[in-house]
Amino acid sequence: MPSRSIKTSLQKGVYYLSGNEASAEGAIAAGCRFYAGYPITPSSELMERMAFRLREVGGVFIQMEDEIASISAVIGASWAGAKAMTATSGPGFSLMQESIGYAAFTETPCVIVDVQRAGPCTGQATRVGSGDIMQAKWGSHGDYQVIALAPWSVQEMYELTIRAFNLSERYRVPTMVMADEAIGHLRENMVVKEKMEVWDRKKGKGLAPFGTEDEDGIPPMPSFGEGERLAVTGSTHDPYGFRKTDDPEVQSRLVTRINKKISNHRSEIIETEDYFLDDSEFVLIAYGFTSRTSLYVVKSLRKEGMKIGLLRVKTLWPFPEEAVEKVGRRARKVIVPEMNLGQMAGEVRKFCRSDVIPLHQTDGEVIRPETILEILRRVA
């Protein structure tokens, strides 16, 4: 359904959209009112839709001179009070990394959608890949944590974009939607419900914006122009924003808190989905487009009587260690199909006791059911 006439967020109903368009609609629904971006395949449709949708809802859109400028403008707008986002793909995601570190260290909410393509480097601009999974976690220097989600459908491009804004606002952390080309360009029906949950950042007058004694670990975040006379810096800072670049205690306390505020809330952040895990001897662990293929394989083999299940990872970071560990306690073999050379398989091995078999594929194509079936026949 065309939404060119819709002046607000999508109303209850069924919509036929691409993943990229659905993500833009999710952003509008979550209250995103600032977008800065730079064209890059295969994410550009998201920016194009934001350009006219933000005009409709009275938000701000700007096409910047590069991806560094885009994420930087997003962070600036976030401090001005906006729910702000950008979208990109591999090369642009690489350029954004320093600013993502800035957002993590200054605890600036923002959402980055990475519609992954086949890398490294310019790679295959129009082809699919999942090669940015580790970059999402480790892309910027230093110790920090982010949240990264992995949608597997157009529905989830919408829902997880909303969730990304919610988590980003709640935990004051850059949050990534790690989509891929196949999901970004996929068109299918999605359902918009009547109600959805939207979280806004916690404000607070006269309180330290960069430190808290609360166990929660998340200080309030006022905006520019509210009379709080904020001092924001990407250098090591005390709870009031004063640079303390030679104080070991301030450095250690700050770095520890921005990491702990995420790890202490793992159970609230992490989402996985189980399919037939109760009695499974063989388990696929998958995310993104590959989890669709994986579920198809699991369902067809179940019909043949094979005890096989799927753990679908919806939250890439923080990594669902507990769910993976649980799978490892029961399953004989765990197969991790992914469109890279085993980025998540390595992580699964850290927490899974059973035999982990990675299924690598980096040819710019989605993993086909036959490929997974073939490896299963070999190991079963």
Added chain:
Amino acid sequence: MVRAMEKYIRPGVKSTPFCPGCGHGILMGLILRAIDELKMDMKKMVFVSGIGCAAWIPSPHYNGDTLHTLHGRALAFATGVKLYKPELCVMVVSGDGDLSSIGGNHLIHAARRNIDLKVICANNMIYGMTGGQVASTTPKGARTSTTEEGNPYRPFDLCRLVEAAGATFVARYAVTQPVALIRAIKKSLLHAGFSFIEVLSPCPTQFGRRNQSDRPEDMMRDLIERCVLEEEAKGLTEGEMVEKIITGEFRS
């Protein structure tokens, strides 16, 4: 004198971080005087800066909102702030390396968009904080820690660069021209559009000691002798102009 500006300084700030003889402290005061003369509301001002000595002019010293960003990216951050909250007065104070070298792309594009940012570029013609390396503004032939034989390349003329890119208020003064500089900053604060003021500021520690003199008074005297107004320059011969720096409001 200092006390008069104290209300603009963030409580808790004890002293400036600059080396003896640095011009940035003077500039720090002159910006506040311009703000004071216009009775600007500091609660509605956002000061954005990048990385380097000049980026510490506003951050955290000024008692408004300060956003100390990444090296080169001040203008991109400032663009986001200004577009989302246009009612705020957004000033960018940063150095020559930050704004014109690593941040050069953002500089020409912010100027092209003529977005309402008040940019003050403290130009000491060198990378001060990192140890005196050559900059895109270092004069040809000048010695730096990475050009011991003298800089082989010519520097940017920042004012002509941003004017060509679309800036609608462009001026250059040295910290030795305080009255004219305050006037220019006031005009920039009242100007709707992209304004750019290049402020020549001596760096005795990194530039002076390798080239002219590490004595602050020598560097100040040198600036006073070399900076001529546009009108004065018209009466000088080509030979007389060699060592001169043309100052004034080039576009307003």
